[in-house]
Amino acid sequence: MESGVGLFGTLEVAQRQYDTACEVKDYLKVRPNAAVVNLGFDLNDEKRADKIDAGEGAIFYATGVFYYFKTKDVKALFCRLAERFPGAVLVFDACNRRGAKMMTKTWLKEAGISNVGAFFSLEDVTTLKSWSSDFKNVSAKSYMRGYRDIYKDVSFLHKLMIHFCDRLVKMIIVKIEFKG
Numbered sequence: 224m225e226s227g228v229g230l231f232g233t234l235e236v237a238q239r240q241y242d243t244a245c246e247v248k249d250y251l252k253v254r255p256n257a258a259v260v261n262l263g264f265d266l267n268d269e270k271r272a273d274k275i276d277a278g279e280g281a282i283f284y285a286t287g288v289f290y291y292f293k294t295k296d297v298k299a300l301f302c303r304l305a306e307r308f309p310g311a312v313l314v315f316d317a318c319n320r321r322g323a324k325m326m327t328k329t330w331l332k333e334a335g336i337s338n339v340g341a342f343f344s345l346e347d348v349t350t351l352k353s354w355s356s357d358f359k360n361v362s363a364k365s366y367m368r369g370y371r372d373i374y375k376d377v378s379f380l381h382k383l384m385i386h387f388c389d390r391l392v393k394m395i396i397v398k399i400e401f402k403g
């Protein structure tokens with residue numbers, strides 16, 4: 224039987240899939256023929272971002288990915304996307320420095336990242352707004368509770384873990400809407 228902590232990991236993955244799917248569905252309601260691009264999953268040479276036809280809009284989403292990149296590279300990518308894809312939306316998960324440090328014991332360890340100093344994490348989502356004048360709006364919601372709130376349905380241990388995610392490691396889903 225899976226441990227309570229192991230089960231929480233499964234809940235986290237389920238929530239982030241649900242969260243990003245909500246954003247994709249919302250975007251497609253307005254732009255039904257938009258390109259939907261999952262960054263960090265199968266974006267190989269044949270599906271390079273610069274080959275995407277975004278004539279009818281585009282929504283980019285990335286989960287569990289930007290922690291592997293240096294902040295300066297994440298910034299350069301976001302700025303380039305905003306410039307190249309006006310009117311598109313970018314959705315991704317983020318956490319604060321404390322959360323990124325914790326990941327050096329798990330996922331990031333496998334990638335050889337032991338010091339998260341230069342790697343992407345977010346203390347305050349509003350700092351993203353200053354990254355590019357092509358950003359129209361930057362917003363964030365709780366990763367575990369912002370889209371489908373499961374708090375009342377979970378065990379006491381998982382309630383505590385949800386508080387940990389929200390308050391101590393600030394796990395959020397960020398949405399950046401590009402101008403245009």
Ligand SMILES: C[S@@+](CC[C@H](N)C(=O)[O-])C[C@H]1O[C@@H](n2cnc3c(N)ncnc32)[C@H](O)[C@@H]1O
Nearest residue numbers: 236262263264265285286287288289291292330
């Ligand atoms: C923790 S997994 C998340 C996978 C998936 N997005 C999800 O939510 O389940 C991290 C992903 O980041 C991708 N990744 C890490 N470094 C990358 C890089 N430099 N370029 C492209 N993808 C990268 C890996 O291939 C892997 O699929």
